[in-house]
Amino acid sequence: MTTRTVEYPADGLTMIGHLALPAGVDRRPAVLLGPEGIGLSDVERRRADALAELGYIALAFDLHGGRYLGDPEEMLARCLPLLADPDRMRGIGHAALDVLRAEPRTDPDRIAAIGYGTGGAIALELGRDGVDLRAIGTVNALTTGRPGEAARIRCPVWAGVGSEDPIMAAEQRDAFAAEMQAAGVDWRMVVYGGALHAFHHPPVDHTVRPGVGHHPRHAERAWRDVVDLLTECLPVAEAV
Template sequence: MPNVPGMTVTTRSVTYPADGLVMVSHLALPDGDGRRPAVLVGPEGPGLNAFQRRRADALAELGYVALAFDIHGGRWLADPEEMLARCLPLLGDPERMRDIGHAALDAVRAEERTDPDRIAAIGYGTGGAIGLELARAGVPLRAVATVNGLITGRPGEAAGIGCPVWAGVGSDDPIQPPEQREAFTAEMAQAGVDWRLVVYGGAQHAFHHPPTRPDGSIAEDGTYGQTVLPGVAYHARHAQRAWDDVVALLGECLPLDVAPTAA
């Protein structure tokens, strides 16, 4: 049965090689000793920080094994120019994205608490695009959710997606404009994917992510402590709504009301 929110969560760092780097990911485990469904949590362009770690912890409180995975070898890229210099080539190279995703997938599968047949991927920006590439590659995920990561794949490869896809984007996002949303939904429809797109009115890019300091920590006073790209803004109400939508997708496609199996 699912865990009760607020129960003890065990966390640890998990390191492994990918993309020529040593990735430092964050693993969160629920109470108990049986196998549980697992969720990959992919970060946005600047990298893994406290926000995604908290998301993994929240999923573990619900009863999932959760791995918030690294994409920059343990670094948080606070400088937008440095972030774009790394992420734009990455987003243009599906094989590199898949390699990073497969390494994270292998890491969560190596955890004895993981049910290897029940894994989903959620992600933000670059991390969402990586989850989609895993699905396009035919990885048997149970669901994919991407917030601000509506990147179209190579022609015909969406046919490899065998699970529901949920996508969320802000209506005023200049980085994911209407034409990009239309290209993404056309790709999903042409491939016959079970897809959903939620457009959050008035929200901009990275609306889900609270303001941060230069070290990637959450700025509890709600003010940005680092330079952000134009069109990036936090929207607290829609951030919560998007999270609720993601959790609902997991409840539908990766239910927790299945008795845990022995590890």
């Protein structure tokens, strides 16, 4: 497995992504991986590496031009307007998707998008924009879109959320489920009992918002569920 840093323009910034490649020279299915609102960190880089070890081309994409926003107020000041603007989210997603597709080993017809928080919202917006994806997986990202656009989603959607997440509370879960169901999407949701927002993310050394907390057991389960989604919808063929 090898990795490299990739720079590309998006949202008026120079984004710095992390591309992980499995051993070999053959074409492989690929996964776009989006981070929480705080931005790309070693957490997502390690997840991209783990996907490469499983045989996928994986790109962990950037949100903030190479910055990690550990200050919750700074993070919200950037992410809330972004989450309210589907076109900006799609622009960030498409820019990263173009980088992933440009990798010679990527099979352009076999790509999935997974993401956490803001990165998951971007994955969903790519689906609502009609991008041909094999699967969409999100954690902490039960965002709803513009009326009717969920009907453009062409692939299964998996969503994970903590039962005690105050940001993605029961009303938001219900709204997301209603949108997916009305659009005829092949969707499923896993509610992890007792988990808060960002339960999948290891503890950090800076201030976090109330309602955010790590749940190690559910973090492992959510990762297994993401891998199961990819195994079902985007299986890795044996290298020739």
